[in-house]
Amino acid sequence: MKDSVKDNKSGNVRKMFKSISGRYDLLNTLITFGRDKSWRKYVIQEASLKQNALILDVGTGTGGILQEALFLNRNIKAFGIDFTLEMMLAGKEGEGRISWCCADALNLPFPDAVFDAVTSGYLIRNVTDIRRSFTEQVRTVKPGGRVVCLETSPPPSNFLRPFILLHLKLIIPVLGLIFAGNKNAYRYLSETTETFKTPEELSLIMRDAGLKDIKFKRFMFETITVLSGVRP
């Protein structure tokens, strides 16, 4: 992708999340029928955090993954980075124990090998360079630490496909219009999900970025995937 196209994509992504920041959590709950919390919980289980662990959540948004991490493990230190300040401000109202940082997922402002686990939720679909984003996550996690990624996946080719497409293409944008006043942001979610990489393809990119023992688990009729890998 050319640099100007990449800059344009990043700028549009930031603008879009800024516009829905106040309603992001509500919409997430509505469009996932309240299941989003359980997937974040699974992300934290996969991160295998020990006492006093340091966790970094990249593209943290309102900090949902870190809030789950802090709920499940009280003695950890949680860091969240995102390039949309408004998303973090929306989350900040509800959580005082997270260290927030406004930065780009493609250039993490941390030294090598400092975190016990690095997580992300619905970030990878939005970045201009997936491999680089994972390479940065691998760089900042300690050897033996886990990188865990929660992401949407294209609908499966089975009898459920028409129903999933109806949900993606019609119901989600209409809910976005009614509850966030922004149909386009939720149309973007549908379009990028439908055309995004399969878990198998993402696993290969994670392997190329330097991870081993990569595995994934699917949820919600295979439209949600949690992938994880270990830094050797």
Ligand SMILES: C[S@@+](CC[C@H](N)C(=O)[O-])C[C@H]1O[C@@H](n2cnc3c(N)ncnc32)[C@H](O)[C@@H]1O
């Ligand atoms: C769909 S939201 C996910 C929020 C949260 N992780 C969750 O689980 O609900 C995606 C977030 O990634 C952020 N993001 C996208 N590209 C980014 C980048 N290159 N660097 C930092 N943040 C980015 C957006 O600003 C947005 O807050």
